[in-house]
Amino acid sequence: MTAVLCRRLVFLAALFGLTGAAHAAGTGYLGPAGSWTHEACADLFGEADLRPLDRAALFAAYRGGEIERMCVPVTTVAVGVTPYVDDVLDLPQVRVVAEYPKPLSYSLLAKPGARLEDVSEVVAHSVALVAVKPWLDVHLPAARRTEAVSNGAAAKSVAEGQARSVASMGPKLGERIYGLKSLADGIEEGPHNITRFWVLGRALPAPSGNDKTSLVIDTVDGRLADVLKAFDAGGVRILDIYERPSKVRLDQHRYLIEVAGHAAEGNLATFLAAHPEIQVLGSYPRKY
Template identity: 30%
Template sequence: MAEKYTVAFQGELGAFSEEAILAYFGAEQAEPVPLPEFELVFEALESGQVDRAMIPIENSLFGSVHVNYDLLRAHAVSIIGELELRIRHHLLGLPGGRIEQIRHVYSHPQALGQCRTYLRTHLQHAEAIPAYDTAGAARMVAEMGDPAAAAIAGIRAAAKYGLEVLASGIESHPQNYTRFLVLARPEVTPPEGPPGTMKTSIVFALRENVPGALFKSLAVFALRDLDLYKIESRPLVGVPGSYLFYLDVAGSVHEEAVQRAMDHLAEVAAFVRVLGSYPRGRRVD
């Protein structure tokens, strides 16, 4: 029998993160563990309370989840996998409710942003109110029992909390995907994919903020024909005007070209940390 993992995620049961867990591990191999804050997800994993964690890192419509970039650096965890999940948002209300009754729409800020076109067009009379989680918003609407309240969440949340779908597929663009990262403690050996399927995530800081410093840092990968999938900058706390840079680069740290690039980067950067090497994730529609 396959090993079953406890997997922490931010939110309530019925959230998209829970859907990502089940898509990645399978229902037989994962026991989702809901927690109210991302910080608590990282702490639970780091302390050994759970075996794995699933966090969103970026959305194709609304951009990066910046807090999770900061938490990746702050905690002793490692990225061991990823998944791209198609996000379908629905307007959920009490059974028998009508859209024209809605005066308050609750959801996570990312979900509200992903559905802003629908909200402006069809619910301009309603107030959009941020909640800590999509499924949590659905649960709150169910508990309130107010026909003037609605939530934006997934179909799993509708079923979980007994709500009715008032409008389906309300995201602003059909190509709405969220990329999730699978995290483990550093001692866990990540799966190794076939050649050409691996990627490595790193974070580094420049040695000095002078013209050409970032170019020299990125050149270590170009010199070795290594593709960069993504670069994200975050402010370096306590050092105004300085930044941390997060990179996703093609290849594994076990490959010679990547190893040499990392050694070269360490010579020109103030610090470098590998956040994980892992197989490129599949897309789940």
């Protein structure tokens, strides 16, 4: 049995709920608590049974069937594709079951008693530092900007430190979790500051009538035009294309191609049956 056929059978089994670890439980997110992924999971699933994990542990827990689902940020208006997309593509089996575009509104969090004029260092995730740069350039132009592995980790480091001159940038829920004080809210709030999260689960949802499907194809650069022509000839409407490294050759890339429709119905189902070399990451209700 070829690798392509095996992958297709695994996909069909997952589509109809025939696979998945029975012992999996809970929702994993990029911890520590207080990250945007934490807030996204709380929006989607409530606070019960959420598990904060570091990056490596989160993907290992999903891969090993220790959690029912996980949530990761995959694209942002500010920086495009996040580093976590490559982690998802490296998983041996992926089921994207939902997307969640979330407008972000940052808060500057510091230890109680601190004032805005006291802040000489701002700690945040690298993506956050890009998103809030216009605000920092105006209000704290001289402050040092320090990267953290997540915005939850940034808030935790401020809480555990002694200096009132250090503040973190992230969700306001860090104020409650770590006993911090918000010095400014609503930073970079607006339609331009949106992060899209993927929920990875075990079985794909049934068609909703307005779906999106995420696909991956690994190909050499000279064949990309033929790939795109095949989509057009098959009546499949492309919504987005993201180029990722193949980790094999300079002239070979993985292309994350997102299309309209559900993998189990219509033109898309027919197209995928004719192109087993295309990997289906998931089909889910389209949110934008």
